[in-house]
Amino acid sequence: MRHQGLLDAVTDGVQRVEDLARELGISPSTVRRGLSELEKAGRVVRTHGGAVPAPAGGELSWSQKGLRNAAAKRRIADRADALVEDDHVVLLDAGSTTTFVAERLARRFGPTVVTAGVGPMTALHDAEGIELIVVGGRVRRPRGSIVGDYAHGVLDRLTADIAFIGADGLVPGRGVNCPSPEIAAAKELQMRSARRVVVVADSTKVGRDDDPYWAVVPGPYGLITDDALDPAALAALEADPSCTPHLVPAAEGTAPE
Template identity: 35%
Template sequence: MLTDQRHQIIRDRLAVEGRVLAGELASHFGVSEDTVRRDLRELAKAGECRRVYGGAVASAPLAAATVSQRSGHAVEEKMRLASAAVRLLSAGQSLFIDGGTTNAAIARAIPRELGLTVATNSLGVASALSDHPQVELIVLGGRFVRELGTCVGADTLAAIAQLGADLCFLGSCGLDPARGVTAFDSAEAEVKRAMARNSAGIVVAVTNDKLATAAPYRVARAEAIRHLVVEKSAPAAILADFERQGAEIHFA
């Protein structure tokens, strides 16, 4: 495969998924990881991505893949994560669930007999819970951002300030033991931080491609995570770093 062809495939993946892993690309292209790393350096030099440990993440203009684009990525993996995540719930809890396709999958997986109070700024999460017979649903209004599928801004923050939660299901654009939970959008990150502050515990469920990557805006430090829900194939060394900082690991 020619260099230009590899570069275009990398651009396409960054546009949809927001990140790429060097090892996966090397396997897909049938080339060495050194070749892929050289490709990523060239794209980063051109401002088309930002290098991170193990691969690269989209630069800000590319990071705004729409919710519909992201919803088709790793569907089965997100369903397994959701099934594992809802096992952390118990009747009577109050939850914050913010945006993201994994969190929407978690909302859909909440057992129909389980009584909860859920506050969300995500239209996807709200839609998933709109006909749940036992969930008291609180929709946090504000300025709706189509690319994110969530409400952000002063009105959203004011609504969050009036609430408290037992658990916060925090969507993560990147998750790294050193950088913690990160997001691509500053307004989105501000809402996530507010939810985390008003919660007794943070739950993060992530697919492997988000581990050891970081977006520009910090949301929460790694030591703030109480529960980390991951795929069974998640790298053991990275998980050990999170465990040392207090996270309980749950495999999907």
């Protein structure tokens, strides 16, 4: 396999770019390119300053995903927070970017937050100014999504002012790409339970369709992403009449150094 030596070094605990370059006798830029290819292959998870091995099961947890493009996700979360009024009922999907949104909302006083995610629940657990409602059901590991009939029972009886939906992939005109049919169903139900739908996803997710299942977005929606979109992805968003994109500045070198 390409970059096997690099993967072996990361697995053995050498995980910073500079240390990997020194260990393997190659340049830092070569290490970064190799780590990017290994991440696309699902073998490592990029972090600020290097990489860590990907989990054996292939699917990343919400906390592991939070290490990827973290600066861009924080800026996306800042923009999402600005859309929330103090009297809003906010629906937060599971995921790393929605967890960043929850961290911003934790500083607020007044909103009610309903979540089907362990990450947002954890971020808001001690937020005294937030009325926190956690839907019941089964926790789907490792991503921390709460799914099942109990969750459906809560969401069927809810109309939120705004829903922030995470995405493993988003294809304009097709929907949100999902790793399982129950995740797709849960996202669709959350989107139907809100007056306004906003997908929060960094630019690497736009155009991505690695998984076989889809959540169809029911009507017009917003997308908050970063401006590191490639031209084809940006053109596809602009051609989708259902999508209103909101671009935030990408962190310097959106892919982690």
